[in-house]
Amino acid sequence: MMDSPSALAPEYVRGIAPYQGGRPISEIAREFGFQESEIVKLASNENPLGMSPKAREAMMVAAADLGRYPDGNGFDLKAAISKRFSVPDSWITLGNGSNDILELVAHAFLQPERESVYSQHSFAVYALATQATGAKAVVVPATAGLGHDLSAMRRAVNARTGVVWVANPNNPTGTFIAAKEIEAFIADIPHHVLVVLDEAYTEYLAEEDRYNAFEWVAKYPNLLVSRSFSKAYGLAGLRIGFGISQPAITDLLNRIRQPFNVNSLAQAAACAALFDQDFLAQSQRVNREGMVQLERAMTALGLSFIPSWGNFLLVKMGSAPDAGMQVFKALLAKGVITRPVANYELPQWLRISIGTSAENERFIAAMEQVMPALRSGLNAAAGRS
Numbered sequence: 170m171m172d173s174p175s176a177l178a179p180e181y182v183r184g185i186a187p188y189q190g191g192r193p194i195s196e197i198a199r200e201f202g203f204q205e206s207e208i209v210k211l212a213s214n215e216n217p218l219g220m221s222p223k224a225r226e227a228m229m230v231a232a233a234d235l236g237r238y239p240d241g242n243g244f245d246l247k248a249a250i251s252k253r254f255s256v257p258d259s260w261i262t263l264g265n266g267s268n269d270i271l272e273l274v275a276h277a278f279l280q281p282e283r284e285s286v287y288s289q290h291s292f293a294v295y296a297l298a299t300q301a302t303g304a305k306a307v308v309v310p311a312t313a314g315l316g317h318d319l320s321a322m323r324r325a326v327n328a329r330t331g332v333v334w335v336a337n338p339n340n341p342t343g344t345f346i347a348a349k350e351i352e353a354f355i356a357d358i359p360h361h362v363l364v365v366l367d368e369a370y371t372e373y374l375a376e377e378d379r380y381n382a383f384e385w386v387a388k389y390p391n392l393l394v395s396r397s398f399s400k401a402y403g404l405a406g407l408r409i410g411f412g413i414s415q416p417a418i419t420d421l422l423n424r425i426r427q428p429f430n431v432n433s434l435a436q437a438a439a440c441a442a443l444f445d446q447d448f449l450a451q452s453q454r455v456n457r458e459g460m461v462q463l464e465r466a467m468t469a470l471g472l473s474f475i476p477s478w479g480n481f482l483l484v485k486m487g488s489a490p491d492a493g494m495q496v497f498k499a500l501l502a503k504g505v506i507t508r509p510v511a512n513y514e515l516p517q518w519l520r521i522s523i524g525t526s527a528e529n530e531r532f533i534a535a536m537e538q539v540m541p542a543l544r545s546g547l548n549a550a551a552g553r554s
């Protein structure tokens with residue numbers, strides 16, 4: 170009997186567990202009989218303010234001409250990024266979301282006999298992109314505070330390593346590593362290994378924590394920094410991100426990307442979003458205030474959380490083995506969508522994205538309703554009173 174194409178697909182591809190995103194509003198509305206407008210989604214680290222009005226305007230202008238292919242080289246957007254961040258345009262790779270950049274890196278630098286090093290509890294796409302190439306995943310245990318253990322990651326790097334991934338801040342933990350430590354880590358990585366510094370949430374950092382990793386790219390030919398327009402810039406639905414690396418790396422990524430990997434609407438919107446400082450400042454403020462609002466409420470409920478540098482908070486829901494899923498389900502029934510993180514080996518935790526003050530309030534009110542009823546069960550299942 171002939172084998173089917175699926176049976177002949179590489180073992181490492183058939184073994185991939187697909188990415189689990191946040192549950193969409195429309196799906197929950199149908200399942201629980203809500204109006205979509207009654208649902209609060211705090212599940213995908215999106216910007217609760219939506220997109221910048223300037224970006225929307227630029228997108229609408231671009232929408233008049235969708236019969237044509239986008240600029241496959243992204244000339245205008247590269248010029249805008251180059252101006253905004255003082256980097257040469259030969260350092261820029263545009264992606265269909267920064268996710269695209271991560272995938273391009275995996276395809277360019279990993280293959281079955283090579284290794285990919287990343288931290289336990291770090292962003293799921295490092296594992297997915299690694300597995301899709303057949304490379305060996307080397308998962309380094311996190312610190313007690315659920316952050317990256319950079320010393321252990323350095324020790325995990327060897328002659329077979331192709332890529333080492335660092336998310337700063339990390340998703341879903343929200344943990345952050347100070348600039349000095351990161352640079353010392355990069356400087357200590359052998360030159361044959363590409364370091365990916367994933368900065369999807371960097372715009373949310375407080376002034377005192379900020380650093381300019383693009384300056385490091387000039388010093389380290391084996392560094393790629395990735396950035397996203399999906400978070401503080403509010404363009405998640407358009408799918409746009411970029412990578413900054415020296416031209417030798419950029420050139421390789423350019424060979425394997427799809428010819429038109431970034432659509433015209435995304436390119437136009439991103440050009441405008443980059444220079445809308447008011448919108449960015451407002452997004453940062455709403456996030457900062459929302460973070461305090463959530464931290465206070467979780468403390469009042471007696472719940473512990475990991476201090477977060479991102480636009481989300483990881484909260485421990487109890488000591489029952491599936492505490493996160495139980496609270497997730499109870500909140501869904503109240504029309505509040507959060508993100509369970511059992512797939513990150515954190516089954517007792519829930520990740521909550523920071524929303525507007527009113528959205529955060531809905532989540533807090535739902536928690537105040539569901540926790541007393543769940544609490545005895547959540548702790549009793551773990552043998553505690």
Ligand SMILES: Cc1ncc(COP(=O)(O)O)c(C=O)c1O
Pocket residue numbers: 213214265266267268269292336338339340367369396397398399405408409410
């Ligand atoms: C750490 C991190 N990196 C990258 C991404 C990918 O984002 P996007 O493809 O929307 O730019 C995400 C999305 O959640 C993330 O959390």
